[in-house]
Amino acid sequence: MSDPVAGSAPDRILIAVGGGYLRNPVRKAGVTCPDCATPVDGYERCYPCNSYRSRTGLADATAFLTYAVAGQESGHLMRGYKALRPVDEHRRVVGLLVGLALSRHTKCPGILAGLPVTHWATVPSLPAKPGEHPLRSLVAGDAPGTEVTLVAAARVQQPRMIHPDHFTCGVSLATESHVLVIDDTWATGGHAQSAAVALRKAGASRVSVLVVARWLNEDYKDNKQFIADLRTRYYDPSICPWTGAGCP
């Protein structure tokens, strides 16, 4: 009768401590943007992703672990885990969430791209901030392949826009390199896509982007209803973040 407490399995633990407020992103044509999982209200793509579309070098595939809603518990999680005064609980939940996705869905981006992941990178703060980015320390043990370090520009005009000079990567990558970019929050996609472009410039033939949270504001268009409809769609860690359904 009673829902057994997690025991030791990380997926059960994640459901117990985050299932009440984390929500698997919806990946459905005409309902959400195929690039970023934001509601599209019948259009094929959301406005920002559609405007980037003609540009070259963007990510081949994107995966999202949860929605984060401004002003709700999920939004508090994504701000708190990297706040100047970080919230320990938030770091632990984000660590569980991304760790589980990396260990359970290690092969999924490689299968989608037809090329196994060879490298990983986290997206640094833009403009550059001193110290290690909290996401890097959370994923370093679980991310596949060799790390590629991205360096953020010290000064930027429009950090949310896609720009090939926002990040640089000191190495050149062999052809047949597939880089998994790991980022915490996608609002317009500018950060993750600029990272993807920088890695292409360094020679990556495939770039896949794994994002912890797709940020949503309730007061934008019909988002309020979209979010309300997710009220009882509690988080299910077995849903593949790369497809929104079963693994590829």
Next chain:
Amino acid sequence: MVSGRAEEHAALVALLQAKPAGLSWQKVTAELLEVGSALEAWERHGPAPALVDLPGDVTIASAARDVEAWAAQGYRLISILDEDYPAGLRGIHQAPPIIFTMGTVLAEDPGVSVVGSREASAQGVAMAADVARALCAAGMTVVSGLARGIDTAAHRAALDCGGRTVAVIGTGIGQAYPAENRALQDEIARRGLVLSQFWPDAGPGRHTFPMRNATMSGYGLATVVVEASEKSGARIQARLAVEHGRQVILTDQVVVQTKWAQALLGRPGVHVASSVDGVMEIVEQVVAMWDEIRRLVTP
């Protein structure tokens, strides 16, 4: 910027008293965590420096006088940026930017809320007391809301067996509600902790009790609903606890008697127990789960 705790507190109180447009307490919480300083938040959002000081204007100096007056009354003010702010509470999005306390503050306090009806049956009162004693015996803190009925029974039993209890109250810390529980509140202030998220002189209000329930849910690891009706505040706390990623333990009696409890079955972190032992078995698993999380992820 390095600043003294007193200055930080004065800046925070000034910010909350001045209520700059659009800055809810929840936004103040988010802002404080993000910038790490109340003085900096005041500089960003507070009113422009006055050309002349008018009586009634909120300034850091006027707020500092309030902070001193509260301290003189024995009310301790804790900011969400202070190390001794309750760690669990910081995790929820309704985390108050400041709390007022009387008693012993523990940042890491293994608490479990015991809540339920104000009009409790003798059986419900007995079970609340039994759960409170079992929690104390397991080294846990009994958290409740100082209301009549289940809350009072849980606090009383914890005090009587020498355990720790925390009262999260729905009024300012200088008030007591219901009035008949003033002596109990004073005793908890001496031997445990009384915690309030409202201005010290604030009375009870329709909105203050649900806010208090959110705080209680965040403070502890789990909420045990001992006995409840369709309209109990416990219902709100159980729903909030699910949204917070906190565990909810319903007695089978609550499940039989209320539709809201039936609707919660199967939701993440919702458990049912039919006895005190059953409650404690789940509590032990919850404690073990957090140990495992700490082992799995080091922040």
